[in-house]
Amino acid sequence: MLRLELTDLQDRYVAALDNDRIEEWPGFFVDDCLYEIVSKENEDAGFPAPVMHCDNIRMVRDRVVALRNANIYEKPQYRHCLSGLEWSQAEDGSIAASDQLRGGEHLGGRAPPAYTRPGATWTGSCALRRAWRFKAKRCIYDTLRVQTLLAFPI
């Protein structure tokens, strides 16, 4: 069932981030992906400026390299808690989904629309389980401000 595959994708994404395996993070996205973190205030007002913006997978990979080698930051410990999965499937087979997130101490919000689509290798149930990736993941936070350094992926 499609719902289970999406839940599984989100669960594996969350588990990788919360257990400090950010090297796995780019693997959840397709090559021409979009990853953004934007405040709900901006989103509601139609202001497009995000606090984080990656518009292809190389920028996502660069984040990982920077976090491991270049950036200096207080290491956070997030525990993503997800609920309220909503999704719909378009005619081309891609899916728009969103859910509610309560992340670290300082972040709540939702992650819509997380367009996902099947990857290239799709052979059997095991590949199917791994096949969905994020086309666009936009994390919209509804806290009034980001209380600590937002260095780590959401």
Place this chain on the structure above:
Amino acid sequence: MLRLELTDLQDRYVAALDNDRIEEWPGFFVDDCLYEIVSKENEDAGFPAPVMHCDNIRMVRDRVVALRNANIYEKPQYRHCLSGLEWSQAEDGSIAASDQLRGGEHLGGRAPPAYTRPGATWTGSCALRRAWRFKAKRCIYDTLRVQTLLAFPI
């Protein structure tokens, strides 16, 4: 599987409330529904007085109209997080279910028993996905007090 349908119902309910689509809220209930918010202190002691009580769907709809047109309140931003779904099915096909809730900044609790039952239209898998509605939803909060105005649905 019944478990998935109940999870889906709760997820759609949560997503509607957390994304400020309260116009969809009455659609999750049957016409002769019960919706209550009651403190765990009262519930444990057998005191029936709730802080919110709607005993039919017209009262539920009236809440939406009041929230949109009449009430003055600080707009909350809830992020429902659900876990621990428990359910059992009675002989008449109705279901008693409960789960744990961590809601906004000020509310934790559980939502038992959320009696649900199938709606009138039940034709195919799509209708089936939409068919379950709440017969009675009682939200029992275990914080010692409600810290802010409890204007919005839980």
Place this chain on the structure above:
Amino acid sequence: MLRLELTDLQDRYVAALDNDRIEEWPGFFVDDCLYEIVSKENEDAGFPAPVMHCDNIRMVRDRVVALRNANIYEKPQYRHCLSGLEWSQAEDGSIAASDQLRGGEHLGGRAPPAYTRPGATWTGSCALRRAWRFKAKRCIYDTLRVQTLLAFPI
């Protein structure tokens, strides 16, 4: 599907604890079980000392008896919120799983690896639903300290 059975096991476990039915708690473990609560600091550094340690089901049962009859403690009210289920199955059919936990006011962490395995009685779908039990459940908390008495099971 195996994922659903594991989710169901965790949900029933959480529901029993959060609704103060700790008499059911030992029933989630096999006889030669391991139950531990350990800080992430210790776990990361390879220090084995846990703050709680039960290495068979009699020690687990003893906790229940102690909590009901002997111990004096401020009663907590936990609301476990789970996300990020990860699991893999070994050749002997046992499963290693972990997920993210946000528990009471003072506890976050993960519960890895929750080795589970089928119980002895496995007859039909209803028995199957009940059949998975915890072989080892290690709760690793990542808060810097335990802010209140850690009397109740996690």
